[in-house]
Amino acid sequence: MKKMNSYAIGSSLLTYDLIEKILNDNAVLTLSDEAVEKIHHCRVFLDKKTEENGAPIYGVTTGFGSLCNRNIGPEDLTTLQENLIKSHSCSVGTPVDKTVVKLMLLLKAHALSMGFSGVQVETVRRILDFYNNDILPVVYDRGSLGASGDLAPLANLFLPLIGEGYVTYKGKVIKASEALNILGWRPIKLKSKEGLALLNGTQFMSANGIKALIDGWHMVKCFDFFGAMSLEAYDGRIEPFWDCIQQVRPHKGQIETGEVYRRILEGSEIIAHEKKHVQDPYSFRCIPQVHGAVKDAMHHVTEVLHVEINSVTDNPTVFPDDGLVVSGGNFHGEPLALVFDYMGVALHELGNISERRVAQLILGNRGLPEFLVAKPGLNSGFMIPQYSAASMVSQNKMYAWPASCDSIVSSNGQEDLVSMGANAATKLHKIISNLKYIAAIELMNAAQGIDFRRPLKSSPAIEKVMADYREHVPFVEDDVVMTDYITKTMNFLDNYEITL
Numbered sequence: 001m002k003k004m005n006s007y008a009i010g011s012s013l014l015t016y017d018l019i020e021k022i023l024n025d026n027a028v029l030t031l032s033d034e035a036v037e038k039i040h041h042c043r044v045f046l047d048k049k050t051e052e053n054g055a056p057i058y059g060v061t062t063g064f065g066s067l068c069n070r071n072i073g074p075e076d077l078t079t080l081q082e083n084l085i086k087s088h089s090c091s092v093g094t095p096v097d098k099t100v101v102k103l104m105l106l107l108k109a110h111a112l113s114m115g116f117s118g119v120q121v122e123t124v125r126r127i128l129d130f131y132n133n134d135i136l137p138v139v140y141d142r143g144s145l146g147a148s149g150d151l152a153p154l155a156n157l158f159l160p161l162i163g164e165g166y167v168t169y170k171g172k173v174i175k176a177s178e179a180l181n182i183l184g185w186r187p188i189k190l191k192s193k194e195g196l197a198l199l200n201g202t203q204f205m206s207a208n209g210i211k212a213l214i215d216g217w218h219m220v221k222c223f224d225f226f227g228a229m230s231l232e233a234y235d236g237r238i239e240p241f242w243d244c245i246q247q248v249r250p251h252k253g254q255i256e257t258g259e260v261y262r263r264i265l266e267g268s269e270i271i272a273h274e275k276k277h278v279q280d281p282y283s284f285r286c287i288p289q290v291h292g293a294v295k296d297a298m299h300h301v302t303e304v305l306h307v308e309i310n311s312v313t314d315n316p317t318v319f320p321d322d323g324l325v326v327s328g329g330n331f332h333g334e335p336l337a338l339v340f341d342y343m344g345v346a347l348h349e350l351g352n353i354s355e356r357r358v359a360q361l362i363l364g365n366r367g368l369p370e371f372l373v374a375k376p377g378l379n380s381g382f383m384i385p386q387y388s389a390a391s392m393v394s395q396n397k398m399y400a401w402p403a404s405c406d407s408i409v410s411s412n413g414q415e416d417l418v419s420m421g422a423n424a425a426t427k428l429h430k431i432i433s434n435l436k437y438i439a440a441i442e443l444m445n446a447a448q449g450i451d452f453r454r455p456l457k458s459s460p461a462i463e464k465v466m467a468d469y470r471e472h473v474p475f476v477e478d479d480v481v482m483t484d485y486i487t488k489t490m491n492f493l494d495n496y497e498i499t500l
Contacts, residue, residue, distance in 0.1 A: 010035025010113035038115025045320035046118040081195030088155035093142035103207035105131045117197040118318040140164040146333030146421030150204030158198045163187035200314035208425035228264040230357040233449025254292030268459035284357035296344035333421030337404035340424035347398040351438040355389040392434035440489040
């Protein structure tokens with residue numbers, strides 16, 4: 001696929017795979033001519049509306065939240081917006097991953113480019129300047145209720161626009177004012193509503209969701225492949241993956257999984273040889289149903305997230321062609337909170353069924369030695385990696401508890417039902433982190449089991465991965481320091497592309 005050198009914000013709808021390509025190709029972001037026109041048109045209307053309208057306009061000529069009944073004079077509108085960003089910069093905890101910060105900048109610029117937010121063109125261009133020059137504001141992972149948008153993390157994200165806060169630049173954390181001086185940039189002088197346009201919105205939730213979606217789909221692919229390897233190691237049967245079984249219960253993900261497994265296992269001597277057993281345990285036999293349901297959940301999350309990242313989620317919303325400034329609730333994170341919780345439950349199931357396959361492989365059944373080692377007793381072999389996988393599966397069950405079930409009143413009762421979507425989003429990374437280790441442990445066990453099936457060969461697809469993997473992690477003859485082998489397996493997975 002041709003490398004993407006640049007991408008014009010506002011030129012098309014965003015999708016998670018397009019965003020992944022923008023990130024992987026390190027594409028430069030520009031602002032499309034159409035976006036410039038929309039942004040300018042909206043800003044001109046809002047300035048005129050503010051000058052001519054004697055009635056208060058929420059967030060434009062008033063305070064925010066429960067202070068919406070406090071009117072602000074024209075001479076203080078810039079100060080109002082700057083004070084908003086400073087006072088709301090309350091994200092705390094662990095600095096957010098660099099990729100998530102870049103996604104926040106990209107998604108906010110895209111949302112503002114639609115021309116319903118009343119910002120200046122130069123404000124959006126400066127956001128893109130930060131992105132393109134790898135000047136990444138320091139944002140922390142806690143502090144958002146996912147209700148009136150992601151107020152606290154977005155405030156920290158945009159402090160540098162006005163010369164406040166901190167950024168990471170060339171590997172060092174420095175004051176934003178210092179970074180602006182280095183590049184010869186002046187702080188942006190915000191106009192009415194701009195601070196609110198920057199802070200209201202679901203870009204922290206969405207950015208974390210996009211990152212989790214990219215990583216989550218990668219995990220789906222890994223567990224499909226390693227599950228097929230485990231099936232071979234366990235001398236499992238192919239019949240549960242036949243298409244006729246899937247077609248009489250035609251869930252899309254189930255059909256897709258059966259097809260993927262038939263393709264991975266095509267040409268395998270192990271799967272083709274006569275079996276003594278007539279049935280496999282659920283963790284093998286029900287892979288199409290379980291992995292397939294996870295894929296269906298992921299597809300649903302993808303659809304919802306695609307709607308969200310192409311939406312206007314700040315408040316109030318400006319409709320220049322209709323002469324309206326409407327205060328509503330598009331910043332509320334409920335649509336994301338629910339699907340992120342759904343995604344967490346679904347991804348957890350990949351680890352849950354994987355650990356069960358690992359447990360089956362070490363039982364000493366079907367011609368395999370107990371704990372997958374030639375001299376069990378003297379050697380513990382693969383006994384304890386299963387413990388580690390079980391520990392992380394249990395932890396993921398805790399993380400899979402829905403954040404969206406909770407709500408705590410904020411802003412003196414004005415924001416009386418919040419989504420907790422940011423918590424739902426950030427815990428996805430913890431689930432995925434555990435999944436990566438669980439996947440590595442399944443690969444270790446499956447490869448060890450397949451080697452005990454020699455001289456029978458698996459499919460060409462699996463034998464290719466086996467050969468590449470064995471260049472990094474050898475067959476275990478006697479006990480070794482397993483942490484080292486798990487780490488080597490993780491490094492292998494980080495730098496290896498699994499193709500289905």
